[in-house]
Amino acid sequence: MKYLSDKFLIIDGSSLVHRAFYALPILTNREGVFTNAVYGFTNMILKIIHEEKPKYIAVAFDKGKITFRNETFKEYKGHRKATPPELKPQFPLVQKILEALNIAFFELDNYEADDIIGTFARLGEKDGLTNIIVSGDKDTLQLISEKTRVLLTKKGISQTEYIDLAKLKEMYELTPRQMADLKGLMGDQSDNIPGVPSVGEKTALKLLKQFGTIEGIYDNIDQIKGDKLKANLLENMDKAFLSKELAIIECCVPMAINIQECLYQKPNYKQLLSLFKELEFNSLVGKFLEEMEPDISESLTQRLSVKEFISNYNQKKSVSLILELCGDKTDPQFASAVMVQAGLAASFESSHEKEFIEFLQNHPQIDLIVHDFKDLYKYFKFQGIPVKRAQDIQIAAYLLNPARSSYGIEELALEYLNSALAEGSDPIYNAIEKAAALLELFIKLKEQLVENNLYDLYLNIELPLITILADMELAGVTVEKNVLEEMGRKLEQKLEQLTKDIFTLAGEEFNINSPKQLGTILFEKMDLPGGKKTKTGYSTNAEVLEQITHPIGEKLLEYRQLTKLKGTYIEGLKEIINERTGKIHTTFKQTITATGRLSSVEPNLQNIPIRLEEGRVLRKAFVPSKKGNVLIAADYSQIELRILAHLSRDENLMDAFKKGQDIHTRTAAEVFGVPMESVTSQMRRSAKAVNFGIVYGISDFGLSRDLGITRKEAKMYIEEYFKRYQGVHTYINDTIAKARENGYVTTLLNRRRYLPDIFSPNKMVRAFGERTAMNTPIQGSAADIIKIAMIKCHEFINEQGLPIEMLLQVHDELIFECPKTIYKEAAASIVKLMENAYELEVPLTVDAKYGLNWYDLKSIE
Known part of the structure; x- marks a missing residue:
């Protein structure tokens, strides 16, 4: 059947919300607001709109439990359980989503959603529209006509099926009107409609094919074959007619409905994205970014030359900066830059590096707002630019929500400004848009930091820490490649011996690194207990191996640990020793953990496996960068x-x-x-x-x-x-x-x-x-305290002009390098600063050791 007229999408909101709730696991946002039903409902609505492209949309909801049907039958829907407490608060959120989508929704006291749907369906037919009813409720099948079909949700919210007149006849050999008769005979447990006891679908269909309706059945009751069935029907005649009456959808509800109210329009993008932000529906954001027009700020219409921008610079106002760098992370090179201030923007191309540097050098008190200051600071340091601090949007956003997976400018603009920074074909314009967003973002983020009592933490701990971490990354730590190579040879010998031992215990050679082969050996050939079969074979993870009492279990665990140690750390560290500096330069991340702990990446020097002696020995390769220097390790005790x-x-x-x-x-x-x-x-x-x-x-x-x-x-x-x-x-x-x-x-x-x-x-x-x-x-408090300690130590070293460098932070430990001639005095100062970083009700104590490498450390007498 072809439908050529405009489409009218009529959605059973109550049905879809319930289906979404039970189809998806319980979801919440960071504030504990339940969102799974809202998320599932929204996804389905968007999918249907995309596929059907309707001209009109309406969503109907049940208003309450009591309807006009309860006047006819007091117990109608009386057995239904109360709405789960996790679902109830999601209905208002669904309606907020519909408002933002500019989709009309309706509910009416004393009537069900089905009745509103029926009324809309008849109005749509009258206006020559093609109706598509979306519901998980088979009651709506009685509304099917030449101009109305039902999109029935079958399993959860992912599987649907279109039911039209032909399909309905194929399924039941009934007309839509007969669906109420079918329910009148069978009843409906979920709605507490009694029906005729002991009459199921098979018997009901047989009777309706023969007599057409319930009225037809009772008009011809003498023709019913089977005395038991006849007697049952006669005994329950009142129930049959009552049940049919309850099942019939009312198609003329008393409400003023103008179908033009349901005309589908573009969503209110800002309102919708604000809701997606609040509910943390990050995966849905992308669906709308392409549709949205970029938020072009009128203030950015004036794009100046570099010379004009510099001459119009106002030192009393903040400047946002997007600086693109290239080259090694220990030797950053200028690629391009964009600056924005009070509606003026300028692009510094690669040929403008000299003007860029001079401008910053001539304005040392410039109030910069950037997205990630650490890498920029490294460039400033290499170029002798005296900018020591800038407002960092990424750090501010992290403090407000440390659970985010990323802090990109586009995401933050979307969340805090409800602005979509769409990528256009002009990369300079894109950069200007981002820089302008930084100015607005800082205003918003600062307001929230102050409101949540986080501004002091931002200003006095996280912000000054940025330049300290940058200095530590630039300093790097010297690693002796020959020591790593010697360790690698020893590990190789040990792995060879372990391999032989494992083969001997197994009674044959096999690929130890193949979980499939290993599982077969352990749980079939050796018939060891504890085998758990999965789709791909036996599980051989560490937990399974730890449960094996046979000696092969311990050997396999050691083999895996040493293999990882050799591949990840010995070979891995050798590969990333910087050829120019002879050092390893880790990157410290401030925005990874939810507790505030710093993270070390590329490589992770906080995660060297020191529980194994072979792992601890790795620290022997970490040595001072200069002859005559020693390492000092200062560690908070408990x-x-x-x-x-x-x-x-x-x-x-x-x-x-x-x-x-x-x-x-x-x-x-x-x-x-x-x-x-x-x-x-x-x-x-x-x-x-x-x-x-x-x-x-x-x-x-x-x-x-x-x-x-x-x-x-x-x-x-x-x-x-x-x-x-x-x-x-x-x-x-x-x-x-x-x-x-x-x-x-x-x-x-x-x-x-x-x-x-x-x-x-x-x-x-x-x-x-x-x-x-x-x-x-x-x-988190431990993380805060060690950050304070780092700031105090860094300030002390700089103020005193001491030849001491802070190299690493590993959990509760700080690693320094200094001349051997002053290590005692240096260690004493560091211990004192760390122990007095924060005043607790109990004393903080620090253990300090020194040595010619990170492994052979001795207590300081």
């Missing part, structure tokens, strides 16, 4: 437990640190009820696991696994811990309660982390959110 003592104000925990006692021995004495001098090494080990486990919300199952004890014993350890450290227990409970109330937790310096998982109805996900709530204030 900083997270000290922060826990400060936050919880637990008397026993604070007392131990104030007295300088070994915290694990003290905890063991408390938990096991023995004097500290009677604590055994095993007791201390158990107490250490509990101490650090408590910080990370460890369960009795996790502790039993870590210590190799029963869950009962592990539970006893945890219970005894909380009996002795009641302040910690209270702090944990209060922190979780506060996180649930606010939707976020904060660190000592007010760093914020949102916790949507804490609202999840899934117990495991919610438990993860609770553990995160417990740990983030502790781990």
Whole structure:
């Protein structure tokens, strides 16, 4: 059947929202707002609009549970469960999305969505439109006609089927009008429509094919074959007619409807993108960017020459800068730049580098706004440009939402300005647009930083840290290639021996690196217990290998660890030693972790596997860059437990640190009820696991696994811990309660982390959110404190003009290089600065060591 007239899309909003809710897993945004039904509904609406290209659209919703049908039958829909609490608040959000899409929606007291749909369908037919009803409810099939068909959602929201007159006849051999008769006979459990007991679809269809309608059946009741069926129909005649009456869709609801109200228009893009931002529907944003016209600011119509821009520069106003660099990260080269200030823009091409440098040198107090200052600062340093600080949009946005996966200018403009920076064919114009967005972004971001008490953290910690990290990256760390090569040879020999041992234990040679072959050897040939088959074969991950009691399990684990060590670290580090400097220059990232911890990438020098001796030995290759220099490693001692003592104000925990006692021995004495001098090494080990486990919300199952004890014993350890450290227990409970109330937790310096998982109805996900709530204030505060320490050390070194360089930050440890002649004085100053970085209720202590490489470090006497 061909439909040539304009299309009228009539959507059963209530049905689609329910289907989306149950089809998708529970989703929330960072503030814990449930969004899965909204997301699924929006996706489906957009897909249908794209495919059907309708002229008119209307969405109908149920207004409430009570309708005119309840007057006829009090128990109509009486068995329906209450709307789940995760779904109920999503209906208003769906309607907000429809408003932004400029799609009309309707609901009416005392009527169901089906009745509004039926009314629209008849109006559409009257106006000569082709109706497409979208619903998951088969009741709407009674509305099918020459001009109306139903797009039925079948499975979730991904599978649909068009039902027209021909298809309906093929499926049921009935007309649309007979669908109400079918339901009258069969009933409907979901709507609590009784029907005729014991009459199913097969019997109902047979009766309707013979007699046409329920009225026809009862007019010809004597022709019914089967005394039992006849008696059943006669006994339940009232139910049959009542059920049919309940099933019939009302096609003339008492509401003023003008079909022109449903004319489909372009969405309100800014409103829609604002909602997508709020609900974190990032994948939907791209669907609209191409449709949107770029936000061309009138202030950018004046594009000046470099000379004109410089002569019109106003030193009282901020300048935004987009600087394109090329070359090595340790030797940045100018490619081009764009500057924007108060409606004036200029593009500095590669031939304008001299003017660019001179302009910045002549204006050392320039108030710059950039997207990522660290790389720009390196270029400034190489060129002798005296700009020491700039407003960094990326860092500001990170503090407001540390859970984002990226902080591109386009994404931030979309989120905070509701502006789409579409890429045009003119790269200079694109850069000017971005630079102009930076000016507006900083105003918005600063407002929110101040509002959320994050501006001090931004201004006094994160911003000054940028140039420190840039200096550390430029300094690099010297790595001796020959030492790495020697380690590689030794590892190769060890791997060869391990390979022989594994083959001997297996009884044959095979590809150890092939999970498929390894699984066959372990769980078929050797018939070891613990084999778990997957679609691709047996699982041979570390967890599976750890459960194998046969000696081959331990050998395989060691083989994998050493293979990774050789490939990732020894070969990997050799390849990235800078030929010009002879050093490795890692990149420190400020915007990766949700806790505020710094990340080291390309390569990750924070993740050298030091649990293995072969991994620890890798540090021998890290040496001073100059002869006569030494490395100093200054490490915070148990900083997270000290922060826990400060936050919880637990008397026993604070007392131990104030007295300088070994915290694990003290905890063991408390938990096991023995004097500290009677604590055994095993007791201390158990107490250490509990101490650090408590910080990370460890369960009795996790502790039993870590210590190799029963869950009962592990539970006893945890219970005894909380009996002795009641302040910690209270702090944990209060922190979780506060996180649930606010939707976020904060660190000592007010760093914020949102916790949507804490609202999840899934117990495991919610438990993860609770553990995160417990740990983030502790781990995040440790991150804040070490950043303060870095700033203080950097300022001290610069102010004193000392020949000391800060090279690395690895978790709670700072690595410096300095002349051997002053290492004692340098270490003493560094320790003092680190210990006084932040005042806690308990003392911060720092252990400092020195040596000719990062491995062979000795205590400083």
